[in-house]
Amino acid sequence: MAEKHYKYVILGGGVAAGYAAREFSKHGVNPGNLAVISKEGVAPYERPALSKAYLFPEGAARLPGFHVCVGSGGERLLPEWYTEKGIDLILSTEIVKADLQSKRLTSAAGTTFKYDILIIATGSTVIRLSDFGVQGADSNNIFYLREIDDADKLIEAINTKKNGKAVIVGGGYIGLEMAAVMKINNFDVTMVYPEPWCMPRLFTPEIAAFYEGFYANKGIKIIKGTVAVGFDSDANGEVKAVKLKDGRQLDADIVVVGVGGRPLTTLFKGQVVEEKGGIKTDGFFKTSVPDVYAIGDVVTFPLKLYNEMRRVEHVDHARKSAEQAVKAIKASEEGKAIDEYDYLPYFYSRSFNLSWQFYGDNVGDTVMFGNSDPSSPNPKFGSYWINEGKVVGAFLEAGSADENKAIAKVARLQPPIQDVNQLSEAGLSFASQL
Ligand SMILES: Cc1cc2nc3c(=O)[nH]c(=O)nc-3n(C[C@H](O)[C@H](O)[C@H](O)COP(=O)(O)OP(=O)(O)OC[C@H]3O[C@@H](n4cnc5c(N)ncnc54)[C@H](O)[C@@H]3O)c2cc1C
Numbered sequence: 001m002a003e004k005h006y007k008y009v010i011l012g013g014g015v016a017a018g019y020a021a022r023e024f025s026k027h028g029v030n031p032g033n034l035a036v037i038s039k040e041g042v043a044p045y046e047r048p049a050l051s052k053a054y055l056f057p058e059g060a061a062r063l064p065g066f067h068v069c070v071g072s073g074g075e076r077l078l079p080e081w082y083t084e085k086g087i088d089l090i091l092s093t094e095i096v097k098a099d100l101q102s103k104r105l106t107s108a109a110g111t112t113f114k115y116d117i118l119i120i121a122t123g124s125t126v127i128r129l130s131d132f133g134v135q136g137a138d139s140n141n142i143f144y145l146r147e148i149d150d151a152d153k154l155i156e157a158i159n160t161k162k163n164g165k166a167v168i169v170g171g172g173y174i175g176l177e178m179a180a181v182m183k184i185n186n187f188d189v190t191m192v193y194p195e196p197w198c199m200p201r202l203f204t205p206e207i208a209a210f211y212e213g214f215y216a217n218k219g220i221k222i223i224k225g226t227v228a229v230g231f232d233s234d235a236n237g238e239v240k241a242v243k244l245k246d247g248r249q250l251d252a253d254i255v256v257v258g259v260g261g262r263p264l265t266t267l268f269k270g271q272v273v274e275e276k277g278g279i280k281t282d283g284f285f286k287t288s289v290p291d292v293y294a295i296g297d298v299v300t301f302p303l304k305l306y307n308e309m310r311r312v313e314h315v316d317h318a319r320k321s322a323e324q325a326v327k328a329i330k331a332s333e334e335g336k337a338i339d340e341y342d343y344l345p346y347f348y349s350r351s352f353n354l355s356w357q358f359y360g361d362n363v364g365d366t367v368m369f370g371n372s373d374p375s376s377p378n379p380k381f382g383s384y385w386i387n388e389g390k391v392v393g394a395f396l397e398a399g400s401a402d403e404n405k406a407i408a409k410v411a412r413l414q415p416p417i418q419d420v421n422q423l424s425e426a427g428l429s430f431a432s433q434l
Helices: 015-027 047-051 079-084 148-160 173-184 205-217 315-333 401-413 420-426 428-432
Strands: 003-011 034-037 088-090 095-099 104-107 112-120 124-126 165-169 188-193 221-224 228-233 239-244 249-251 254-257 261-263 278-280 292-294 299-303 308-311 346-351 354-360 365-371 380-387 390-397
Touching (some): 003 015, 003 104, 015 315, 034 112, 047 148, 047 173, 079 088, 165 173, 173 188, 173 346, 205 380, 239 254, 292 315, 365 420, 401 428, 420 428
Parallel strands (some): 034 088, 112 292, 278 299
Antiparallel strands (some): 104 112, 124 261
16 A cells, blocks of 8 residues: 655644644745645634534635634635645545554555654544433434534534524533524524533633523523433434433424533554543643654643643644644754743633633632623623632633733733722723733
8 A cells, every 4th residue: 555754744634733734834844744634625724613603594604714724813724725835735534543653644545654753633523422322312413513524414404404493412612602503593492401500611600690691582492400311313313302311302303412522542542641631742742752742632731820731622722732833843853942832721702792702720719790681782791710819710701802812911910819809890900900
């Protein structure tokens, strides 16, 4: 079988891969030296669009509109860009074997790719209800959303099941975004999740109360404290109902499941050190294996600000870790040193006309400020997290670009705070005056 050799191989064709390719080109890469190998059939794109504008009934985002790096205000890397730069973009190619000792990757079709330096950017995969043996979980019209193909199949079902009933399983950010987008598509939407409030990994009960109230005002039904334990389907195998643990049964034409992700580390099991479920790296995204780097969702890296190892499944880290790894590779080739990665966690989400950003760490006590009445025509509110006398995290709904910058600064500087009540009264001006 054919063997190809590259100086650098990026394994994966998602957000991190695209930003890494751009960083290589900034530093200058000789034609034929770099390959990006992706299971997907399209060039790297800004994945967050899939649960937002990609599913709009009108004015939907479509490729090539959201190829990386538009999401961060950068140049859009069209498929031609890779050709112009002499980068081999190898699409629809799944790597099924990675031998980190002999520096070889093997594709499903049997092609071998030999590399000098490997960057693992395989991202995450969705957790499926069938993984837990949930009865009927293989029925048609039960969707998961990770890749563009998943979104295309969902669009087909949205068009076939017009004005039908949608059940969203999961109350995280995918669940919330999908509930909104299905409502915008005129579906009758019910969300189901086991936790007492939505997005419990980040939201306080007070923050969640706003979003749940807002969604309820839009006509979305929310069922909390129970889980889907089975699905009924018709003679064509199409889902008809979701059975809940508490005995209730919900009619459904479409089910969208968003119950979390799992980093794609399987190819490297036993070959590389892992920690907290991800591939362990240093602050330059070097793994335990020489000449192998890892970036994006798949890595557990030192989060310098909090002095601990973390894995972050968000797009901002995918972009920044990619840039850092390529800078580190280039610097080591030139015998130079660069600073260690010093990441400030940043997450965001958008649904309906809502838009929030969060920076820092969500630990300690919290104070809310602003107008969080879900019935208000212009809600705008935020929250600070205070740990050991310092403000360590900040959340803002409906912030302007400058205001979001201000809360990011708070999370980065971690100012000490004596009087928590004062912080609540000062609200956003505490951040703006810093
Ligand atoms: C629907 C959706 C909405 C999101 N919205 C937000 C948001 O609003 N805000 C936010 O911060 N984050 C969001 N995220 C998370 C964000 O998109 C991810 O953190 C980011 O894409 C991670 O980048 P990555 O390159 O590590 O992984 P990915 O972008 O997932 O890319 C991994 C790539 O590797 C390929 N691959 C995997 N295994 C193989 C193999 N064996 N052979 C070949 N190719 C392989 C995959 O096909 C894929 O192309 C969202 C994610 C999803 C799925």
